[in-house]
Amino acid sequence: MVTVKKGIAKLNLEKRILLYLILIFAFEPKLFVKIDFLNYIYIGGIVLSFIITLIKYFSKFNKPSKLLIILVIYRLSFFIQTLTSHGDITMWGYMSIVLVTLCMAIEIYAKYDFNFLLSSLINILTAITVINLLIVFVYPNGLIGDIYFIGIRTRFTEVILVNMVLSLTYDKIHNVKISKKSLFIIAVSIVTILKCWIATALLGMVLVFLLVLLFLKDRHIKLLNIYFAIIICLVLNVLIVHLRILDSLDWFFTGIFGKTTSLSGRTEIWDNAFGIIFSKPIFGHGMAVDGNFIPWVWGGIGEVKLWQAHNQWLQLLYDGGIVCVISFIAIAFISYSQIKCNKQAVAKSKFLIIGIIVFYFMMIVEIYSYTPYFFVLPFVMSNMLKSKNNLKVTYNEVKK
Numbered sequence: 001m002v003t004v005k006k007g008i009a010k011l012n013l014e015k016r017i018l019l020y021l022i023l024i025f026a027f028e029p030k031l032f033v034k035i036d037f038l039n040y041i042y043i044g045g046i047v048l049s050f051i052i053t054l055i056k057y058f059s060k061f062n063k064p065s066k067l068l069i070i071l072v073i074y075r076l077s078f079f080i081q082t083l084t085s086h087g088d089i090t091m092w093g094y095m096s097i098v099l100v101t102l103c104m105a106i107e108i109y110a111k112y113d114f115n116f117l118l119s120s121l122i123n124i125l126t127a128i129t130v131i132n133l134l135i136v137f138v139y140p141n142g143l144i145g146d147i148y149f150i151g152i153r154t155r156f157t158e159v160i161l162v163n164m165v166l167s168l169t170y171d172k173i174h175n176v177k178i179s180k181k182s183l184f185i186i187a188v189s190i191v192t193i194l195k196c197w198i199a200t201a202l203l204g205m206v207l208v209f210l211l212v213l214l215f216l217k218d219r220h221i222k223l224l225n226i227y228f229a230i231i232i233c234l235v236l237n238v239l240i241v242h243l244r245i246l247d248s249l250d251w252f253f254t255g256i257f258g259k260t261t262s263l264s265g266r267t268e269i270w271d272n273a274f275g276i277i278f279s280k281p282i283f284g285h286g287m288a289v290d291g292n293f294i295p296w297v298w299g300g301i302g303e304v305k306l307w308q309a310h311n312q313w314l315q316l317l318y319d320g321g322i323v324c325v326i327s328f329i330a331i332a333f334i335s336y337s338q339i340k341c342n343k344q345a346v347a348k349s350k351f352l353i354i355g356i357i358v359f360y361f362m363m364i365v366e367i368y369s370y371t372p373y374f375f376v377l378p379f380v381m382s383n384m385l386k387s388k389n390n391l392k393v394t395y396n397e398v399k400k
Contacts (some may be wrong), residue, residue, distance in 0.1 A: 011113050011116055015109075015112065016116065018052070019105065019109055019116075020120060020124070021045070021049065022049045022053060022102075022105045023121065023124045024045075024124060025042055025046040025049050026046060026049070026098050026101060026102050026105075026372055027124060027128060027372065028042040029128065029131075029132075029149045029150060029151075030147060030150060030151030030152075030155065031135075031144060031147055031148065031149050031150075031151070034144045034145075034147060046094070046097055046098055046101060047097065049101050049105075050097045050100065050101045053104045053105050056104075056108055057104040057107070057108055060108060060111070061107070065107060065382075066334050067107075067331065067334050067335060067338075067378070067379070068104065068107070070327055070331055070334055071100060071103050071331060071375075072100065073330075074324065074327035074328055074330075074331060075092075075095075075099065075100070077283075077284075077319075077320040077321075077323045077324040077327050078092070078283075078284055078286055078287055078319040078320030078321075078324050080286075081283060081285055081286030081287075081319075081320065082286035082287045082319075084286065085285055085286040087285075087286040087287045087288050087289065088288060088289045088290065088291070089287075091287065091289075091290070092287050095370065095372070098372050099372055099375055102372055102375065102376065102379060103375075103379050106379045106380060106383055107379075107382075107383055107386070110383035114384075114386075115170075115173070118166060118169065118173070118380065119170065121166055121376065122163060122166050122167050122170060122181070122185075125159055125163035125373075126163060126167075126181075126184075126185055128149065128150060128159055129150075129159055129160060129163055129188055129189065129192065131149050132149035132150045132156065132159075132192070133188055133191060133192050133195075135148050135149045136148055136192065136195055136196060137195070153196040153198055154198060154200065155371065156192055156193075156196065156198055156201060157198060157200050157201040157204060157362070157366070158359075158368050158371055158373040158374055160189040160193065160201055160205075161189075161201070161208065161355060161358065161359070162355065162373045162374065162376055162377060163185055163189070164185055164186060164189055164205075164208065164355075165351045165352060165377060166352075166376070166380065167179070168182055168212075168351040169348070169349065169352055170182075172347075172348050172350065172351060189201075189205065190205070193205060200362055200365060200366055204361070204362050207357075207358045208354060208355070211354040211357065212351070212354065224346055224350055224353050225340075226332060226333070226336040226353050226356060226357065227333065227336070229353075229357045229360070230329065230332060230333075230356075230357070230360055233361055233364075234313075234360075236361070236364065237311070237313055237363070237364050240364055241270055241311055241313075241314070241364065244267065246263075263310075263365055265296070265298065266310045266311070268296060269294050269296050269307055269310055270309070270310075270311060270314065272296055273293075273311075273314050273318070276294065276318065277314055277317045277318050278317075280321060281317065281322060282321045282323070283320065283321040283322075283323060284318055284319050284320040284321035284324060285318055285319070286319065286320075287319050288306070288318070290308070291308040291309075291315060291319075292305075292307055292308055293306055293308075293318055294306060294307045294308070294309060295307075309367065310365060310366060311363070311364060311365065311366075311367070312363035312364075312366065312368060312369060313325060313363065315369065316328055316369065319369075331375070331378050332378050334382065335379070335382035336353070338381070338382045338383075339381060339382075339384050339385060342385060345384050345385050348384060349381050349384050352377050352378075352380060352381040352384075353381070356377050356378060359374050359377070
């Protein structure tokens, strides 16, 4: 006789509501930062979420996971420098709480019900994307200044790509080629990118589809090696940022993306950043206010202002030096190490792997460490094998 038992009881309503609240508070729309009372609600909400999640985490697990440990090391790698340099310690603390809360919540709910965890993430990110697109149509120049629901238009990229990757992963887990929800998410994403003409997001989406085509068959699973892919991305970063190999492809970027190989002034920003960063390459300078530390004049005329590095690795080097860079990379490496020995888990995670690789490519011209969205991908991948809500089959001998 064959009996089928659930690995764990179905999530009750309280736990479902708690997860949605945690995710809502973790993904604060940047528009709300401009509205004081809403910003205070979100700050209070994420602090409360952190306390509740911390209690639940250590009541469920005897010790922190490798991923949680390396995440804490990453955040601490530029705490002292930020404090002593009178940097943006408030933003450092806020984002640290958000990331640690997300990491713990994803680990907890992966044990409860991985499917519900994934669908909740997709639902929240889809709602954010749809609301943002509606605001783009109603207020083409932004609702408050150039701020839309998610933030300035260059910040749409991470939400769009993370949501697409999670939705395709959900389909893959359930052996669906592509669901109606994924088609809707992709359609909304394309309309957003084209409406706002976000070059980085367009490039990222093209890379996603190219990699999806490349890894269409699971027999190509050996190619899905995140270690090798990230090393390639880092080498490309050196070639593009330091050696400027794109100078010979100016015609391509101008014709296709409407960009020059100066990448909207990024090369000048990078040049100005090198001297500042490499004066303290080991431990860095600490997180500057809003991440702005590079003097530069937009368009070559006007007032000199401070800017972010517009390159993830230069920004990490400034924030916490080599230690910060290594711990940041280790987050992806440790997450991948949790699944790499299981072919089925790698196959089910292939869109997560593709998403991380695409983000690493885009990190050459953008930074994603000051928002929580990118980190969701390694957090989810690390927990692919930890769900206990799969059906378990046991065989019992029964006498007639």
